[in-house]
Amino acid sequence: ATGALGALKYGQLQIIPERFTKIYNEWLEGIRDWNISRQLWWGHRIPAWYCDTCGQITVAREDPPVCAHCGSGRIHQDPDVLDTWFSSWLWPFSTLGWPDDTHDLRRYYPTSVLETGYDIIFFWVARMVMAGIHFLGIVPFHTIYLHGLVRDEQGRRMSKSFGNGIDPIDVIEQYGTDALRFTLMTSSTPGNNTNLSMNRIVGNRNFANKLWNASRFVIGQTEDIAAGVPPFDSLKAHTLADRWIISRAERLTSSVSRLMDEYQFGEAGRQIFEFIWSEYCDWYIEVAKMQLQQSTKDRENTAQILRAVLDRTLRLLHPFMPFVTEEIWQHLYADTPPDQRPASALIIAPWPEMAGEEQATRIDAAAEEQFGLLQEIITRIRDARKQAGVEPGRLITVILAGGAKSGLLKQQATLLAQLARTEAPRIERRLATKPEQALALVAGGVEVYLPLTGMLDIQKELARLDTEIEAVRTAIQRSKSMLNNPMFVERARPTVVEKERDTLAASLDTLAKLTSRRTELAG
Ligand SMILES: [Zn+2]
Structure with missing residues (x-):
């Protein structure tokens, strides 16, 4: 444990994020004996044989035919297996051929970054460091990168009994390995x-x-x-x-x-x-x-x-x-x-x-700034088109007052027209009078005017507004007559009356907006 503590203290090892160094240190400082035998179905069996004749234990790499102490053939192997983490702490070098002195071991040990979950810092991470120092004299990796644990959408632990687990194989079949991998890498x-x-x-x-x-x-x-x-x-x-x-x-x-x-x-x-x-x-x-x-x-x-x-x-x-x-x-x-x-x-x-x-x-900071301005103007025009309900194929007129930017806008006029779907734009430094009947926008200091005649069929839009105004007027009449009726005001529940007053207020507001839009359009 001293070696593993020192490796972190003296910078041979770093943990990301750093706050987990505390868990690593606390466990190693308070280190206790570790019971390495387990009663499991699967694992490395413990290489110890008990003698039924003399009662002594034989420990050997190869299965021994007889007891090393009395030569009796009546021996049996310990039925337990080694703890999972006992096998796992050897992982950084046993996978490279250790204990043999292999080419892979020389080439790839020590490794560089260990990526794992923060919940097994002492089960696995600290033990690999100890084993690396003990058996090979050097830490097995220089960096420990700890990822978070994957929870369900509401942040709950995934569990079988709760039925909220997501099977990665299902996800991969449905959406692809790349989609799952990208999601896991970018959402943490x-x-x-x-x-x-x-x-x-x-x-x-x-x-x-x-x-x-x-x-x-x-x-x-x-x-x-x-x-x-x-x-x-x-x-x-x-x-x-x-x-x-x-x-x-x-x-x-x-x-x-x-x-x-x-x-x-x-x-x-x-x-x-x-x-x-x-x-x-x-x-x-x-x-x-x-x-x-x-x-x-x-x-x-x-x-x-x-x-x-x-x-x-x-x-x-x-x-x-x-x-x-x-x-x-x-x-x-x-x-x-x-x-x-x-x-x-x-x-x-x-x-x-x-x-x-x-x-x-x-x-090229200048190019980024200039192109950024064009993007902003084009995006604003597209949004305005969408809000006004202009058909996607229709070319609209646009007038730009660009000030110092007008030179750039003139150079890029074709691009602007193509991407915003406009006629050749009219570009001025500044406008003596503002265009009438036009939607006015400002994008990055540039004034953008979209004459409505180019965007909409005015007669059609006026007719549509008239229909809407008529409907709102009818609604207002109905609300008013209800609220003027003493039977309703006195007998209905207060909340119902209150609601009707709100409806009336909202209708009056809509009517004001519609009429002002109609006046604007009719010019
Ligand atoms: Zn014996």
Whole structure:
């Protein structure tokens, strides 16, 4: 125990999260004798034989034919087996061939990180450290990473009698191994329990599908334009969107690498998810669809960026979703001759390296800010369209007062129009008079006006409002006549009367809003 305590004290060993060092130390400081025999069906049998003639005990590696003390053949082996943890504490080196001096033992011992649950720190973890120091003179690993325990959705322990257990095999059959693995890795922080939610597993199955479909699109659209995958560092940006996605991929790589080094797997996974789902799929692929329609040079360049960024994200996601990423990666490199691939499989392909200074130049804060502004404007316009009930296919008019940003907006006018589904936008530094009959929004300091005539069929909308106003007026009349009737007010229960007053107030409020909207529209 002294050695195992010292290993932690003097830094040969670290425990994540650190608060569990207390349990480790307390157990080793108060260490007690350990009864290593158990009456179980399964386990290593205790190598001790009792002599029925002289009563002495023979202990041997090989089964002895006779008693070592008196030579009698009447001996029998102890019926007990060794405690499970007695076998388990040998695990880090017995699996490598110990007690033989094997190649594996020399190559792989000591190991690096032990990943396990916090509930077996003294059963298993501390004992492995003791055994490693005792039998091989060195700690079996330098880091102990403790995960939380998996609970059900309401945070209860899963138990057979309670019937709330989730069988991983069922989940895998229904949603896939990747979805389950990703969920377990991203819904926990070290040492804290996880409430396993089926909704999250479904969401992550959808994520795997989204990645699969996007990759199929990218590979299908680009394989005739740009074969292979160019090195990430050789990518050239032709457009603002190119600069943006390269910069974002670079930032993600640096952030995820740091989080992995700090054992923050949950946060790393969440960042990769966000990047793939919203930045790569929802934004860059949409922009790339337009860029792939342009000159040969632009097409080639866009195809190369699509492929190289996909390669990069697959490498980052691989530890979280090994199966779908490997499959896509093999397709991505299908046309690359084996000797020109970075590796024969993604599982042994190198982790993206951050090559110091060189790499930092790929992060482009200006591009991120500028593209971010476009995203905000486009999102606001899309939301407004949805709220106003504009048909998805319909092009609407847009007027932008961009101030200092108007130069950028003019450069990106085509992209803006395509993604927000608008006519060619009218862009000014500032507007002398504000457009009438227009929805006004502000996004990142830019004023956005959507003339309603372009969005809606005004006559139809007026007719719809008239019908609605008529219905509300009828409701108001009914409420008023009830409340003016003394029979009702005196005889009905007070709560019923109160409720009717509330209904009337709400109807009057709706009427005010509808009439003001009608006046606005009619101009
Ligand atoms: Zn004997």
